[in-house]
Amino acid sequence: MDENILEVKNLNMHYETISGDVAAVKDITFHVKKGESFGLVGESGCGKTSVAMSLVQLQADNAKISSGSITLDGQELIGLSENELRSVRWDGISIVFQGAMNAWNPVIKIGEQIREAIREHYPNNTKLQNIEKIKELFEMVGLSETIIDRFPHELSGGMKQRAVIALALSCNPKLVIADEPTTALDVVIQDQILNEIKKVQDLLGLSLIYISHDIAVIAEMTERMAVMYAGRIVESGPTKDIFANPRHSYTRALLESTPSVVGDKVKLNSLDGEPPSLIDEEFGCSFSPRCSNPTENCKSGKSEMGLIEVAEDHFADKCCVECG
Amino acid sequence: MAKYLINRALQMFLVFFIFLTSSYLLFNAMPGNAFQSLLLNPNLPPDAYEKTLALYGLDKPLFERLQLYIINFFKGDFGYSYIYFPKSPVELIAERLPRTLMLFSIVNIFAFYTGFLVGKILAWRRGSKSETWITITSVFSYTVFYPWFALLMLYFFGLKLGWLPIGKFLYPEKWYDAPFDSDVIFVNMIWFTVIITLVQFIAYVLTRNIESISIRRNLRFTSFVLILIGSYFYWGTGEALVRRPYAADIAYHMILPVFTVTLLAFAGTALLTRTTMMEVLKEDYILTARAKGLSQKRIRDRHAARTALLPVVTSFIFTIVTIIDGSVLTEQIFSWPGMGQLILQAVLREDIPVAMATFSFLGIFALVAHFLADISYAYLDPRIRIKSQG
Numbered sequence: 001m002d003e004n005i006l007e008v009k010n011l012n013m014h015y016e017t018i019s020g021d022v023a024a025v026k027d028i029t030f031h032v033k034k035g036e037s038f039g040l041v042g043e044s045g046c047g048k049t050s051v052a053m054s055l056v057q058l059q060a061d062n063a064k065i066s067s068g069s070i071t072l073d074g075q076e077l078i079g080l081s082e083n084e085l086r087s088v089r090w091d092g093i094s095i096v097f098q099g100a101m102n103a104w105n106p107v108i109k110i111g112e113q114i115r116e117a118i119r120e121h122y123p124n125n126t127k128l129q130n131i132e133k134i135k136e137l138f139e140m141v142g143l144s145e146t147i148i149d150r151f152p153h154e155l156s157g158g159m160k161q162r163a164v165i166a167l168a169l170s171c172n173p174k175l176v177i178a179d180e181p182t183t184a185l186d187v188v189i190q191d192q193i194l195n196e197i198k199k200v201q202d203l204l205g206l207s208l209i210y211i212s213h214d215i216a217v218i219a220e221m222t223e224r225m226a227v228m229y230a231g232r233i234v235e236s237g238p239t240k241d242i243f244a245n246p247r248h249s250y251t252r253a254l255l256e257s258t259p260s261v262v263g264d265k266v267k268l269n270s271l272d273g274e275p276p277s278l279i280d281e282e283f284g285c286s287f288s289p290r291c292s293n294p295t296e297n298c299k300s301g302k303s304e305m306g307l308i309e310v311a312e313d314h315f316a317d318k319c320c321v322e323c324g
Numbered sequence: 325m326a327k328y329l330i331n332r333a334l335q336m337f338l339v340f341f342i343f344l345t346s347s348y349l350l351f352n353a354m355p356g357n358a359f360q361s362l363l364l365n366p367n368l369p370p371d372a373y374e375k376t377l378a379l380y381g382l383d384k385p386l387f388e389r390l391q392l393y394i395i396n397f398f399k400g401d402f403g404y405s406y407i408y409f410p411k412s413p414v415e416l417i418a419e420r421l422p423r424t425l426m427l428f429s430i431v432n433i434f435a436f437y438t439g440f441l442v443g444k445i446l447a448w449r450r451g452s453k454s455e456t457w458i459t460i461t462s463v464f465s466y467t468v469f470y471p472w473f474a475l476l477m478l479y480f481f482g483l484k485l486g487w488l489p490i491g492k493f494l495y496p497e498k499w500y501d502a503p504f505d506s507d508v509i510f511v512n513m514i515w516f517t518v519i520i521t522l523v524q525f526i527a528y529v530l531t532r533n534i535e536s537i538s539i540r541r542n543l544r545f546t547s548f549v550l551i552l553i554g555s556y557f558y559w560g561t562g563e564a565l566v567r568r569p570y571a572a573d574i575a576y577h578m579i580l581p582v583f584t585v586t587l588l589a590f591a592g593t594a595l596l597t598r599t600t601m602m603e604v605l606k607e608d609y610i611l612t613a614r615a616k617g618l619s620q621k622r623i624r625d626r627h628a629a630r631t632a633l634l635p636v637v638t639s640f641i642f643t644i645v646t647i648i649d650g651s652v653l654t655e656q657i658f659s660w661p662g663m664g665q666l667i668l669q670a671v672l673r674e675d676i677p678v679a680m681a682t683f684s685f686l687g688i689f690a691l692v693a694h695f696l697a698d699i700s701y702a703y704l705d706p707r708i709r710i711k712s713q714g
Contacts, residue, residue: 058615082620089617097615102608105627107705116626117616119537151706167612 005207006032006055006175011068013054020279024050026231028068029307032175032224037201037208039222039239041215041254045275047231048211049098052177055209056093057085073174091121094173096164096181096197103164104152111148114167121171137166140203141196158189165196169204177209182217194221215254219243224313227251230275230286232305237314247316249291285319332698336691343687344397344680348390351676357382358406358674380406393680403677407669413681416666422510423493424651424662426574429517431582435589436640442590443597443636444629447605448620459598466591470650474657477584488580491659494573502570509570516558520551581658589643596639601632634704641697645690 013025024047032038040048053059055070057077070077072092080088097103105113114137115130125133135145141162152160161181168176178197182190194217201208210221218225219239226236227250235248246252256269273290285291285305307315359382362373377383381392396403402413442458449455465473482490489495494506527547534540559568604610605628613627651664663682670678 056615058611086617086619089615091617095615097608097612103612105609105613105631106707107631108626116618116622120617120619123537153707167616 039218039225042228439593447601
C-alpha cells in the first residue's frame, strides 16, 4: 500500500502573457500513494487547477512547464509526445471537472460521450460490452440506466455531476483528479456527491486527488493534504496532523476562517489583504505581507521559502516554522 | 409535432399569398406592357394593338386581373407566355430548370463542403501563418465585386489560357445530329448525381452504429470506391454510353462557372464557420474531450464542428435562395441559358405570366428551404427537438 502512484517533483509551470510570465506553479513536490486520497486546498487563483492540468498537460496553449518531473506509476509524463499523452489521459489519469454543467457536449447523448472515451482506450470492446460497463458504472453512482440515451440538458445538475463521475471511472484510471466537483451544486446535492465519491473510492480502491477551496470538505474527504498559497505548497502532510497542529500561518488562518458546528458562537477571523501577483518576482516569503506575526526577516525579504519536515511526513514552509 | 406542422403550413400559405399579390402588383406597376412594340410598326391596322390587349385580357382593370390571376394560379393555370406564345410558363421553366439546378446544386454542395472544411481548419489553426493568409483570401472573395471577378476568370481561363470554353453550356456543332435533346442529358445527369449522393448517404447512415472507428472508416471508404466503380460501369454500358460524350460536353462547360461561383460562395460559409467554431472551442466540453484522450481530428469534427454547424446551416439555407436569385447574374455572364436568363428576359420584356411563374417558383423554393432549415435545426440540436414536440 505504500507504493506511490504519482510523484511530482519540483514542478514549475508558468503562463506566457503579454505583460510577462505568470508563475502559476512554483517548485511543487508531492506524492500520492496507491489507494489514497490526497487533498489540495487553497484560495482561488493559487494554482490548484494549474497543478491538476499540468499532470495531464491540458493547460492553455500559453502554459509552459519549465522544469520538474511527474511520474505516474513509474512512467515519466514530462516530455511525452501528444499521442503518448493521449493514451495517458483518462486511462491513466481522469478528471472529474469543475463545472459539470458545461462538461458535457450538448448535442451528443450521455451514453455516447462515455462510450467514446472507452472506445478510445479499449478499441477491441464490442458495443454491448461498453454499454454493460456504463450500466455498471451508473448503478455505482446511483443513476438509472435510461440516462444512457438522454441528452445532457435533460439531466439535473446533480445527475450531470454523477454522470461525470461515471465518465471519469469509465476507463479504470490509475488516478482520478476531482477538481472542485461540488462547486456549482447546492449543499444537499454537494453532500450526496461527496458521499458518492467516497463510496466509489472505497469500492474500487481509487487513488484520488481532491481539489477544493473548502478546507472542511478536504478534512472530510482526504487522508493527506497540501495547502497551496500563491503557486507554492506551504504545508503538506497527513490531514489529521495538519488539522491538529497547523505549522504555517496561512493554514492557521484558513482553519480559523471555517465556522465550527459545535461550541459557542465565535467571530470568524478573516485574512486581510490579497494574494500577491504572480507576475512579480518574489522576494522572501510570499505570505509575509498577510502574515499575523511576521519577523523583521520576513518583511525585509531575507528569508527563503522551502519545505522542511516538522514531524513525520509533515512538511511546512521553513519561514513560518522558524518564526514559530 | 402535427400541430407544429399545420401551424407552419398555414403560416407559409399566408406568406406566399402576400408574396404572390405584391409581386403581381409590382410587375403591373411597371410602365407600358409587352405589346407596346406593336405600336412602332406603321403597317399594322390601327386597332391591332387594342385587339391584342383584349385577347390577353390586358384591357380589364388591374384589380379584376389580379383576382383572376390568383384564382387561376391556385387552379394550376399559369396562363401563356406573351413572348413565346403557345408555350406556357410551366413548359419554359421545365426546360430551363434542370440546367440551373444542375449548375447550382453542384456549386452549393462544393461551396458548403469546402467552406465548412476550410472554416473548421482555420479555427483549429488559429494564430498560424496559413490561417492569416486564408482568412484574408476569404474576406477578399467574400467582398469582391462578383461580375468583375467572373469576367476576370473568363478572360484568364477562357481567353488567355484557352483551357475552358467561354460561355454557353454546350458546343452546338457537337449536338447538331444528336439523337436527343440537351434536357434529357441534364435530367439524366441530375438523377445520376442524386442517386450517388443518396447511396453515399445511406452507406454513412448504415455504418453509423459500428463501434470500431477503423472498421467504420474502412467500410465508408469501400462504399466510396464501389460508387466510383458503379458509376464507371453505368456510363460505360447501353444507353448511357451513347449519352456519355454529350454529358461530358456539358460537364466540360460547367467547370468554369462552378469553379468561379464556388470560389466566391465558399467564403461566407468559411468565415462564419471559423467564428462560431472559435466560440465553441472555448467551451468546457472541449476540454473534457481532450482530457478523454480523443484524437485531435475527432475533437475537431465530432465535438467542435458538430456544435458549430447550427448557425452555419441556417446561413447556408439563406444563401441557397440568394444563389438561385443570383443565377440571374451568373447565367448572364456565362451565357448559361437557365432560369436566371428566363427571369431577366421575362421581366425586361414584361412577360408577366412567365415572370410571375418564375417568381412564385422562387418564393415556394425559399419557403420550403426555410422550413427544411427549421427541421434540420431540430435534428442538429436536441434542445430544440424537445420544445417543438411540446
